[in-house]
Amino acid sequence: MAIELGLNEEQTMLKKMARDFLATETPKTFVRQMMNDEVGHSPEKWKKMAELGWQGLVFPEEFGGSAMSFRDLTILCEEMGRAVLPGPFYSTVILVGLPILDFGTDAQKKKFLPKIASGEMVCTLAALEESGDLWADDIHLRALKRGNEYILRGTKLFVTDAKAADYMLVAARTSRTQNLEEGITLFMVSAKEWGIYVQNMTIMDLTRKQYEVRFTDVPVSADNIIGELNGGWPILQQIALKAGAALSAEMVGVGETAMEMTVAYLKDRQQFGVVIGTFQSLKHRAADMYIAMEYSRSLMEWAAECVKEKDPDAPTAVAMAKSYCGDAVKFVTDAGVQLHGGIGFTWDHDMHLYFKRGRYDDTAFGDSNYQKEWVARKLESNLM
Amino acid sequence: MVSGETQKAEALREEVRAFLGKNLPEKWGTPAYKAPEPGSEQAIALNKSFTKKLYDAGYTGFGVPAKYGGVERPAGERAIIRAEILRSGIPLPFVGLGRLVVDTLLQWGTEEQKKRYMPGILSGQVHWVEGFSEPNAGSDLAGVQTTAVRDGNEWIINGQKCWTSGWDYGEWGFLLCRTDVKAPRHRNLSFFLFDCATPGFSRKPLRQMTGEPHAQYGELFFDDMRVPHENMVGEEGRGWYVAMTTLIAERGGGQVGAASGEAGLMGMASMRTLGGVDGLIELARTTRRYGQSVWDDTTFRRRIAQFAIENEAQRAYGIRLGQMIRNRTASGNEASMMKVTRTEQGKRQGDLACEIIGAYSQLVRGDPKAVNEGDYVFSMLMSRGTTIYMGTSEICRNILSERILGLPRD
Numbered sequence: 001m002a003i004e005l006g007l008n009e010e011q012t013m014l015k016k017m018a019r020d021f022l023a024t025e026t027p028k029t030f031v032r033q034m035m036n037d038e039v040g041h042s043p044e045k046w047k048k049m050a051e052l053g054w055q056g057l058v059f060p061e062e063f064g065g066s067a068m069s070f071r072d073l074t075i076l077c078e079e080m081g082r083a084v085l086p087g088p089f090y091s092t093v094i095l096v097g098l099p100i101l102d103f104g105t106d107a108q109k110k111k112f113l114p115k116i117a118s119g120e121m122v123c124t125l126a127a128l129e130e131s132g133d134l135w136a137d138d139i140h141l142r143a144l145k146r147g148n149e150y151i152l153r154g155t156k157l158f159v160t161d162a163k164a165a166d167y168m169l170v171a172a173r174t175s176r177t178q179n180l181e182e183g184i185t186l187f188m189v190s191a192k193e194w195g196i197y198v199q200n201m202t203i204m205d206l207t208r209k210q211y212e213v214r215f216t217d218v219p220v221s222a223d224n225i226i227g228e229l230n231g232g233w234p235i236l237q238q239i240a241l242k243a244g245a246a247l248s249a250e251m252v253g254v255g256e257t258a259m260e261m262t263v264a265y266l267k268d269r270q271q272f273g274v275v276i277g278t279f280q281s282l283k284h285r286a287a288d289m290y291i292a293m294e295y296s297r298s299l300m301e302w303a304a305e306c307v308k309e310k311d312p313d314a315p316t317a318v319a320m321a322k323s324y325c326g327d328a329v330k331f332v333t334d335a336g337v338q339l340h341g342g343i344g345f346t347w348d349h350d351m352h353l354y355f356k357r358g359r360y361d362d363t364a365f366g367d368s369n370y371q372k373e374w375v376a377r378k379l380e381s382n383l384m
Numbered sequence: 385m386v387s388g389e390t391q392k393a394e395a396l397r398e399e400v401r402a403f404l405g406k407n408l409p410e411k412w413g414t415p416a417y418k419a420p421e422p423g424s425e426q427a428i429a430l431n432k433s434f435t436k437k438l439y440d441a442g443y444t445g446f447g448v449p450a451k452y453g454g455v456e457r458p459a460g461e462r463a464i465i466r467a468e469i470l471r472s473g474i475p476l477p478f479v480g481l482g483r484l485v486v487d488t489l490l491q492w493g494t495e496e497q498k499k500r501y502m503p504g505i506l507s508g509q510v511h512w513v514e515g516f517s518e519p520n521a522g523s524d525l526a527g528v529q530t531t532a533v534r535d536g537n538e539w540i541i542n543g544q545k546c547w548t549s550g551w552d553y554g555e556w557g558f559l560l561c562r563t564d565v566k567a568p569r570h571r572n573l574s575f576f577l578f579d580c581a582t583p584g585f586s587r588k589p590l591r592q593m594t595g596e597p598h599a600q601y602g603e604l605f606f607d608d609m610r611v612p613h614e615n616m617v618g619e620e621g622r623g624w625y626v627a628m629t630t631l632i633a634e635r636g637g638g639q640v641g642a643a644s645g646e647a648g649l650m651g652m653a654s655m656r657t658l659g660g661v662d663g664l665i666e667l668a669r670t671t672r673r674y675g676q677s678v679w680d681d682t683t684f685r686r687r688i689a690q691f692a693i694e695n696e697a698q699r700a701y702g703i704r705l706g707q708m709i710r711n712r713t714a715s716g717n718e719a720s721m722m723k724v725t726r727t728e729q730g731k732r733q734g735d736l737a738c739e740i741i742g743a744y745s746q747l748v749r750g751d752p753k754a755v756n757e758g759d760y761v762f763s764m765l766m767s768r769g770t771t772i773y774m775g776t777s778e779i780c781r782n783i784l785s786e787r788i789l790g791l792p793r794d
Contacts, residue, residue, distance in 0.1 A: 005704045263789050278794040280778075283785035290784055291721050298700035299693075320693045369686065376689035379665055380679070 005301040011075055014068075018079035021052065026083050028350055034086035035206035035353075041087050041164035047119045055093055056117025059101060063109055064117035070242070070308040074249035074300070081253025081361070084353045086207040088122045088161035094246045095160070095239060096123035096169045099186070103227040103235050112167070112188070122164045126156040126189075126213055127171040127236060134240055134365060136181040136233050141215060143172035143185060148222050150174070150187065152215040162198045162211035165191045170215070174230055184232035188224040189215075205356035240365045244318040245307045247361045248300040251325040254361065255296060258329075258336040258354040259289045265340055285335050292328035299324050316378055323371030326362035333358045393464055400443065400468040407437050413473055423598050428511070428553050434474075435508025443469065445506035448486060453503030480550060482512040485558055485577070487633035492575075492618040492626045501556075501577070513580070515545040515559025515604055516627065522547075523779050525560070526570050526624060530606060532561035537613050539563075539576065541584075541606040547773060551587050551602025555580055559604075560627050563620055573623035575630075577615045584609030594765045596749070634774045635719035661692045664733070667760075668740050678740050687736055694729055698722070717787045720780040727770035728777060734764030 007015060025045055034040045049055060058073050059065025073093070080089060097116050100108055115121035131138040141154025152172055162168065168189050175183035189196070195218040201210050227235045263286055266277035276282055303321035306314040333355040337344040344351045362368060409430065411417040420426035438444045439455070443465050448454025457465075482505035489498050504510035521527040530543025541561055548554075556579055563574040578585070584607045589599030618626040659666070665688055668679040678684050701722075708714035737760040738745035749758030771777045785791045 004707070005700065006707045263791065266791055275792055277785075277791040280782070280794060283789075283791050283794075284778065284781040286789055286791060287724075287781035287784035290789055291725060294721060295694070295697035295701055295725070298704050299697045301704070302696070302700040317696075320696050323690075324693050324697055372686040372689040372693070373682070375692055376685040379661065379689060379692055383662065383665060 005298065005305065007075070011072060014072060015075050015079060017052070018054075018076050019082065021048075022079055022083040022085060026085055028353075031084055031086055031207060031353065038200065038209075039163045040206070040209040041122065041161065046087065046122070049089070050117065050119025053117075055089070055097070055119060056113070057093075059097070059113050059117055063101075063113035065113065070245070071301075071304045074246055074304040077246045077249040078253040078300075081250035081357065082257045084207045084254065084350075084357050086209075088124065088164045090208070090243075090246065090250075091124035091161040091165065092116055092122050094243050095125035096167070096188075098242050099169065099226060099235055099239050100188075102238060107223075108188070108226065121166050122161065123167045123169065123188075124159055124161045124165040125171075125239065126159045126162070126168045127239075128158045129154070129156060132158060133370075134236060136184060139171050139173055139180075139184055141170065141172045143174050143187065143220075145174070145222075146219075149219045150185075150222065152187065152189065152218040152220060154215055156213045156215070157210075158201070159198075159211045159213045161209055162191070162213050163200075163209065167191060168196075168213070169226065170220075171232055171236060181233040183230050184236070185229050186226040186232040186235055187220045188226060189218060189220045193218050193220075205360040207353060207357055208360050241315060241318050242307060243365045244322045244371075245300070245303045247364055248296075248303060248318070248321040248325040251329040251358060251361045252293065252297050252300050254354050254358045255289075255293050255325070255329040255332040258333045258351065258358075259286075259293055261351065261354075262286065262289065262336045262339050269341075282339055285339060289332045289335055292331055296321075296325045296328040316375065319366075319371045319374045319378070322362075322366065323368040323375065326368035326371070329358035330362060330368075393460065396461055396464050397468060400465055403437075403441055403443070404468065404472045404474075407434065408472065408474070409434075421598060423550070423552065423600060431480075432508055438469075439507040444508075448490065448502060448506060452490075452498045453506050455506075480511055481514050481554075482506075482508075482510060484514070484630045484633045485512055488558070488575075488617060488626060488630045491629050496614070497577075497617065510556055511550055511554050513548050513550055513554030513557040513604065514630075515548065515557050516630075517547045518544060519546055523776055525627070526573070528560050528562060528573065530559065530561045531565075532563045532574060532576065532611070534563075534613075535610075538610045539613065539616070541576070541578075541609045541611060543606050545604040545606075546590060546601075548587070548590075548602050548604050549600055551589070551599075551604065557604070558617070558630070559606075560623050563623070567621060570624045571621050573627070574620050575617045575623035575626040576611050577617060578609065578611045582609050582611065592769065594762055596762070631775065632716045632719050635723040635780070661688060661695065664688045664691065664737060664740070667737060667756075671740050671742075673742055684736075684740060691729070691733060691736075694725075698725065715787065717783055720775065720783040723774060724771075724777045724780040724784075727767070730767040730770055731764075734760070734767045738764045 025048060030042075030045075034042065053066045054076055056063070056065035057068045057076065058070060060067050077090070077094070093116065097113065100112050104112070112121065112123070116123065127134060127139070129138055129140055141152060141156060143150040143152050150172070152170060154172070156170070159168070168191055170187045170189050172185055172187060173183055174185040177183055195216040197214040197216070199212045199214070201212055203210050266282055266286060267275060269276045299317070299321040303314070303317040306317040311317070333351070336351050337355060340349065340351055343349050366374070409417065420430060435444065442455050442457065445453065445455035446457065446462050450456050486502055486505055489501060505512070515530075516525060516528075518528050518530060520529060530541065530545065532539040532541045541559075543561065545559060556577060558575065558577050560573055560575055562572055564572040566572075586605045586607070587602050590601045590603050591599050592601060665679065668684055668688060669677050671678045705714060705718055708718070741755045741760060744753070744755045745761055745764070747754035747758060748761050751758065754761070775783070786793055
C-alpha cells in the first residue's frame with residue numbers, strides 16, 4: 001500500500017488549532033491544578049473542547065460528530081501529549097467512544113455517541129485486574145445472568161478517570177471454557193449504579209488519574225452489551241490497537257516537547273563561562289534525542305495510517321510504533337532530566353510531568369518489551 | 385474493474401520481472417549462487433555488464449535530465465522498478481561512487497562537464513575513486529594538505545589520499561586539494577576530476593582490520609600529476625562547498641539517491657551479508673545452545689525484533705524524507721541521521737550474529753568450521769569501518785546538533 005505520511009493542509013490547521021487552544025486554555029498552571037485535584041477533570045474545558053468538535057471528531061455527523069479520520073484524531077492526541085493534558089479525553093474517546101462506534105448497535109450509538117460528542121458524557125474502560133496486563137486469562141470479574149440482567153462482581157484496577165466517568169465499559173467473564181479468550185463480554189455500566197466503589201490509586205503520573213473500582217453485585221441490562229455475548233476479547237484487542245496508536249502519538253508529543261525544552265535549555269544555560277550547548281557530550285545526546293523522535297514520529301504516522309486504512313499490517317505497525325516510541329520517550333525524558341541538571345529533578349520544573357506521562361503511555365496496553373515480543377512472534381509466524 | 389493506471393503498473397511490474405529473470409546471473413537468489421569476490425575482475429565485469437543492461441532498459445539513471453544521460457520516468461514507475469529490483473536482492477547501488485560525482489556536477493558542474501561525465505557514470509561504465517581523506521585529515525577534512533599549484537592552463541598536484549574505496553579499479557577520480565596556502569580555512573580548497581591514467585598518479589592497497597587479502601581500500605599518491613584547468617569543479621577556492629554536496633550525497637541525501645530510492649551508499653552492506661532480519665531469525669532458530677534454540681531465548685528474540693522495528697522506522701522515515709525533499713523542506717542534513725543510525729545498527733547486527741554463534745564467532749574466513757564461511761564475523765568486523773567513514777558517527781551528531789537543532793559550534 002502506498003502510504004502518504006506527514007500532514008495535509010487540513011491536518012496542519014487542525015494541529016495548529018489544537019496547539020493554540022491547549023496553550024491558551026490548559027497551560028501548566030491548569031495542568032498542576034488538575035494534578036492536585038482528586039478527579040482531574042474540568043467540565044468547563046471539556047465543554048470547550050466539545051465546542052471545537054474534538055470528542056466527536058471521528059463520529060459520523062448523524063451522531064453529532066465531524067466524520068474526520070483516525071489519523072486526524074491522533075493529531076489531537078499528539079498535541080495533548082505536548083500539553084501533558086489531564087482529563088478524560090483518552091478514556092472517553094479512544095477507550096470507549098471508538099469501540100461503541102465500531103461495535104455498538106444503532107441504538108447504543110444513538111444513546112452514547114451524541115452525548116460524548118456534545119461533552120455531556122465522560123466514559124472509561126474498566127478492563128485490567130490484579131495482573132495489570134490486558135490478558136484474557138487475567139479477566140476474572142464475573143457477570144452472572146439474572147433474567148434480562150447481568151450482575152457484576154469483582155474488582156478492576158488501573159481504571160483511568162473513573163471518578164469523572166458517567167459510564168464505564170467493563171470487561172467481564174460471562175462463561176468459563178477451556179479457551180479463556182472466549183467468555184469475555186463488554187458491558188456499558190452507569191457509574192452511578194449502587195454497588196460501584198471508586199477508590200484512588202496513589203499514582204506517579206498525576207496528569208492521568210487511575211483508580212481501583214469495585215463492583216459489588218452491580219446490575220446491568222443485557223441491552224448494554226457492546227458486541228456479542230462472550231465476544232468481548234476481539235473488541236478489547238481492537239481497543240488495544242487503537243489505543244496503541246493513540247498512545248504512540250501522545251508519546252511523540254511528550255518526547256518532542258521534552259527534547260525541545262532540553263535543547264532550549266542547552267542554548268541558554270551557562271557554566272564554565274560558556275553556554276553548555278557547546279559541549280559535545282551534551283550535543284551528541286541532543287542529537288540522539290532528535291534521532292529517536294524522528295523515527296518515533298515516522299513509525300507513529302505509519303501506524304496511524306495503517307489503522308485508518310484498516311490495513312492488515314496495522315497490528316504489526318502499531319506494535320512496532322508503540323515499542324519504538326516507548327523506548328524513545330523513556331530515553332528522551334531521562335536525558336531531559338539529566339541535561340537540565342538539578343533544576344530538572346525538582347517538582348517545580350515541568351520535565352517530570354513529561355517523564356511520568358511518557359512512562360504511563362509506554363506501560364499502558366503493553367510496554368516496549370511486550371511489543372517486541374509480539375513483533376518477534378509475528379516474524380516467526382511469517383516465516384512458517 | 386481495473387483502471388488503466390493499475391493495468392499499466394501491472395504491465396511494468398511484469399516487464400521488470402521478465403527482464404530480471406532473463407538477465408540476472410544463473411542460480412541468482414539460490415544458495416548455489418556464488419558471488420564473485422568483491423573488487424575482483426569478475427565482479428567489476430559483472431557489475432558493468434549488468435548495470436549497462438539495466439540502464440539500457442531504463443531501470444536506472446534516475447534523477448538526472450535526459451540531456452545528461454539520465455532516465456526520466458514518473459515517480460510511480462520508479463517506485464515499481466525499485467520495488468522489483470529490491471525484491472530480486474540485487475545489491476544497490478549499481479554505479480558506485482560515480483553517483484556522488486553526478487550529484488556534485490548537477491549542482492556545480494559546467495554544461496560541458498555534465499555532458500562529458502554523467503552518461504558513463506549512469507550506465508555504470510566508468511568507475512570512480514574518491515580523494516578526500518588524508519592521513520592527517522580525516523574528520524577535519526578542511527585540513528587537507530594535498531596541494532594543487534597552477535601552471536598555465538594546468539594544475540600540478542602533489543600529496544597523498546587514503547581510505548579510497550575501489551582504489552584499484554577506479555578509472556577516474558575526484559579530489560579535494562589546497563590551492564591557496566594563504567586564504568582562510570574552508571576558502572583555500574578546490575575540487576578536481578582526474579583521469580587515473582595520468583602520469584604521476586599511483587596507488588597501493590591499505591590492509592584493514594578484517595584482514596582479507598584483497599584490500600577494499602587503498603592509498604592514492606600524486607607526484608607532480610598534471611590536471612587540465614577544465615577539470616576543476618566549481619570555482620577556485622570554493623572546493624569545500626563542492627565537497628559538501630558530495631558528502632551529503634554520500635551520506636544518503638543526494639538527488640540521485642532520492643530519485644532512485646537508494647538512500648546512500650552505506651549501511652546496508654552488513655545487513656545483506658547477514659541476510660537481513662529473516663537471516664538472523666533463521667540463524668537463531670537453527671543454532672542450538674545450552675539445550676535450546678537461540679530463538680527460544682527471549683533476550684535474543686527481542687533483540688532481533690528490535691532490528692525489524694528499526695528497519696520499518698527507517699523505511700517510514702524514508703517516506704517522510706521523500707516528501708520533505710519534494711516539498712523542499714529538507715535541509716540535506718537529514719542524511720547525517722540516516723548515516724549514523726544505519727551504521728550503528730549495522731554494528732549491533734554484526735555483534736548479535738556473533739553472539740548467536742558463540743564460540744564459532746572466533747573463526748574467520750578460511751576455517752572449515754567457520755559458520756556461514758566466516759561471513760558473520762567478517763561483517764561484524766567490517767561494520768566497524770562504517771561508523772568511521774563518510775563522516776564518523778561523532779561528526780554526524782555534531783552536524784545534527786548544530787545544523788538541525790541549532791546548538792552552538794564548539
